[in-house]
Amino acid sequence: EDKVVQSPLSLVVHEGDTVTLNCSYEVTNFRSLLWYKQEKKAPTFLFMLTSSGIEKKSGRLSSILDKKELFSILNITATQTGDSAVYLCAVIHRRYNFNKFYFGSGTKLNVKP
């Protein structure tokens, strides 16, 4: 059965800390892995990773994919209170003529001042 597992489930850090969020997957017909940030309701897109070993970077956030070991990490450096959110990892399973997204349960990040 296809699945996506994220760890840790929750994390409490202080402003300025660096955090690493993990996402492992077992998904057949892998197409891409995506990271989303969910603050209140709508998840917002952060990164899409398709190739192994190529780091995607946006400001203090970065992410990398390892297709051999079937995992991805999301790093956040110099955390701020505005980074507090649930971070969702999703993997696209390519199926016939559509992409099925499998989501993990998310990592809840709480950044304290």
Next chain:
Amino acid sequence: DAGVTQSPTHLIKTRGQHVTLRCSPISGHKSVSWYQQVLGQGPQFIFQYYEKEERGRGNFPDRFSARQFPNYSSELNVNALLLGDSALYLCASSYQGGQGSSGANVLTFGAGSRLTVL
């Protein structure tokens, strides 16, 4: 530009009732997907529609149905509501439904409809 819009934002129903949730995709997006997110869990795939055709269905009972209209908006219908149907229902749109470049398939989510079944 307007993002993905969903209505209603909140609703309360009782067991056995029926509910209709609505979604308008981003202008130009032809694919709409529906997800159910139970508290503390990640979104779970319900349906995907592309050009008014159902492209995929998740592991949900037949009480769940959906359709897409010529203007690409969509409705999700749930019949005979159960307590376990209480969740945030998210609609997401993308430019394409599965073919083409990866970027064309990134999902953009609406703010969701929070359904409470009593």
